[in-house]
Amino acid sequence: MSGHHDLGGVRTDAPVPRAQHAILPWEMRVDALMQLLSDPQRPGGALMSVDELRRGIESLSADEYRSLGYYERWLQSLIAIMTEKGVVERAELERRFAEVERAHEREHAGGGER
Amino acid sequence: MSLKHVHDDRSAELLERAFRELLIEKGLVSDAAVDERVEFMYARTPALGARVVARAWFDSGFKARLLADGSAAVRELGIDVGALKLVVVENAPQLHNLIVCTLCSCYPRMLLGLPPDWYKSVEYRSRAVREPRAVLAEFGVSLPAGVTVRVHDSTADMRYLVLPMRPHGTAALSEDECAALVTRDAMIGTAVVVAPKV
Amino acid sequence: MTARFQLGEPVRVVDTGASGHVRTPRYIRGKRGVVERICGEFRKPEELAYGRYDGERESLYRVRFAQREVWPDYSGPADDTLDIEIYERWLERSEEGR
Numbered sequence: 001m002s003g004h005h006d007l008g009g010v011r012t013d014a015p016v017p018r019a020q021h022a023i024l025p026w027e028m029r030v031d032a033l034m035q036l037l038s039d040p041q042r043p044g045g046a047l048m049s050v051d052e053l054r055r056g057i058e059s060l061s062a063d064e065y066r067s068l069g070y071y072e073r074w075l076q077s078l079i080a081i082m083t084e085k086g087v088v089e090r091a092e093l094e095r096r097f098a099e100v101e102r103a104h105e106r107e108h109a110g111g112g113e114r
Numbered sequence: 115m116s117l118k119h120v121h122d123d124r125s126a127e128l129l130e131r132a133f134r135e136l137l138i139e140k141g142l143v144s145d146a147a148v149d150e151r152v153e154f155m156y157a158r159t160p161a162l163g164a165r166v167v168a169r170a171w172f173d174s175g176f177k178a179r180l181l182a183d184g185s186a187a188v189r190e191l192g193i194d195v196g197a198l199k200l201v202v203v204e205n206a207p208q209l210h211n212l213i214v215c216t217l218c219s220c221y222p223r224m225l226l227g228l229p230p231d232w233y234k235s236v237e238y239r240s241r242a243v244r245e246p247r248a249v250l251a252e253f254g255v256s257l258p259a260g261v262t263v264r265v266h267d268s269t270a271d272m273r274y275l276v277l278p279m280r281p282h283g284t285a286a287l288s289e290d291e292c293a294a295l296v297t298r299d300a301m302i303g304t305a306v307v308v309a310p311k312v
Numbered sequence: 313m314t315a316r317f318q319l320g321e322p323v324r325v326v327d328t329g330a331s332g333h334v335r336t337p338r339y340i341r342g343k344r345g346v347v348e349r350i351c352g353e354f355r356k357p358e359e360l361a362y363g364r365y366d367g368e369r370e371s372l373y374r375v376r377f378a379q380r381e382v383w384p385d386y387s388g389p390a391d392d393t394l395d396i397e398i399y400e401r402w403l404e405r406s407e408e409g410r
Contacts, residue, residue, distance in 0.1 A: 008216035032151035051360035270397035
């Protein structure tokens with residue numbers, strides 16, 4: 001782990017960017033999934049901790065860390081932790097992702113919204 | 115489905131959907147629970163923190179309890195903060211506090227809602243600890259001579275809230291009117307509270 | 313478990329050599345400060361980060377550092393400070409004080 005998240009004092013050359021993006025529903029759902037999975041009150045106990053989320057984010061390559069958006073990093077981390085634990089299998093997620101992509105393409109075929 | 119290989123606007127949204135569908139099918143979460151959490155997050159806004167600040171301005175006993183045990187005091191107001199361990203740091207004429215999480219983006223979400231993008235930026239996380247006065251100047255906060263700047267890096271389980279100073283010119287305002295003046299940035303430390311111009 | 317350090321005690325942040333998920337930022341390692349608050353006992357981030365939720369707890373301290381101690385080129389006043397939470401394992405008593 002190269003510690004590219006350990007940012008205190010690292011950059012002093014650029015102003016703090018003030019642009020604010022409107023948070024998207026999928027981003028809110030990623031946050032919600034994290035809260036639900038890490039809730040110690042959930043049936044069977046927490047499936048993960050915020051520390052694991054952080055570790056998953058810190059395990060991204062420096063390039064991914066820089067180029068992915070905030071909740072994209074969260075999502076990658078959630079997937080890494082859940083597949084690491086065998087809660088979800090990578091192969092089944094890949095299959096489901098492919099199905100969801102195809103369904104999305106069908107829904108938006110014929111020059112509709114994009 | 116590493117996002118870096120398929121990265122466009124839709125990929126993350128589709129991946130979230132695929133992931134969530136599997137979790138639901140496995141009985142680990144439900145759509146209803148996700149929706150409920152999302153609604154809960156939307157309901158968390160800086161107005162909650164502003165109520166706490168205004169109460170502290172109007173009730174010195176509450177303020178003392180707030181500074182001693184932030185979470186317990188906030189619960190007195192009926193605000194649910196869950197497992198949050200809140201530390202409230204008080205601005206004073208000679209002291210200005212600034213909050214940052216250099217390692218990630220720890221933030222008192224139960225009182226302020228979701229953090230702004232700038233709080234999570236590389237630039238803020240890097241510079242707030244190293245050159246806080248320059249960062250404050252960018253945010254339009256110029257401090258008088260003799261004011262100490264104290265930066266808090268949230269590295270562990272505590273979450274920080276700045277108790278800003280009550281501005282002059284607010285003596286005639288009610289507690290609710292005072293709360294309406296308190297901005298999110300004032301509770302992070304990148305702003306001060308200003309009285310309304312009359 | 314009793315806390316090893318007391319309020320007001322001068323301490324130095326050591327580098328424990330731990331790798332993986334740690335919560336002691338690089339910029340504060342080797343720096344000297346003063347214990348400002350004893351925060352209580354918490355489970356170790358390195359263990360929680362690997363799914364071990366029931367491990368031993370460790371004392372956590374809020375330590376106050378002079379900015380001029382932390383950054384050699386700090387241009388602000390000598391009284392400017394930086395407060396960080398540090399786990400006990402990362403601290404040793406600093407005999408020289410501040």
